[in-house]
Amino acid sequence: LAKTTQPISMDSYEGQEVNITCSHNNIATNDYITWYQQFPSQGPRFIIQGYKTKVTNEVASLFIPADRKSSTLSLPRVSLSDTAVYYCLVGQSGTYKYIFGTGTRLKVLA
């Protein structure tokens, strides 16, 4: 199971784009990269998932370089409600045994 490393915390202002980078040097060939968001006293919520290059959905973009040893979650124009902890996870689609790292505590300021 790949270990992930993220910044412990980040601050941003409303309306800015936020990029959170995750390092996963030991990612395996079959591993996908998945990002989750967690609010206090709630379960994690799926944001986005990718295998390589770029993935975009209605809430975020995920950039994955060719070597897949890192990934960057991009949140466009954040709002106060985006204040949460963001977790980067890697795992095989058939295994699902996630080991959570520290996550990144994002604080969006007015």
Added chain:
Amino acid sequence: GAVVSQHPSRVICKSGTSVKIECRSLDFQATTMFWYRQFPKQSLMLMATSNEGSKATYEQGVEKDKFLINHASLTLSTLTVTSAHPEDSSFYICSAPGTYEQFFGPGTRLTVL
């Protein structure tokens, strides 16, 4: 997307009693479910893998006799904290795997007095 529920959402119990937490997959079947524990300001820690029809697999350092897991059907897994003590107070979260990601329950806040 798929929905996972937990019951109860919060429970307060006296030290020495046992508490059962239910995890249900509402619109899909799950032969495997996962149980996590989360202390304040900390990350989720995987406790065990619940397997339908067979014994659970516990992570290193997790007492299997204290945290009893039963996965009796394809939509229900239960975690029983036996002889709970104040240090067991935590946020317990379950999840069930989809095709590519996990679907997490809303969590259960356990407070042991």
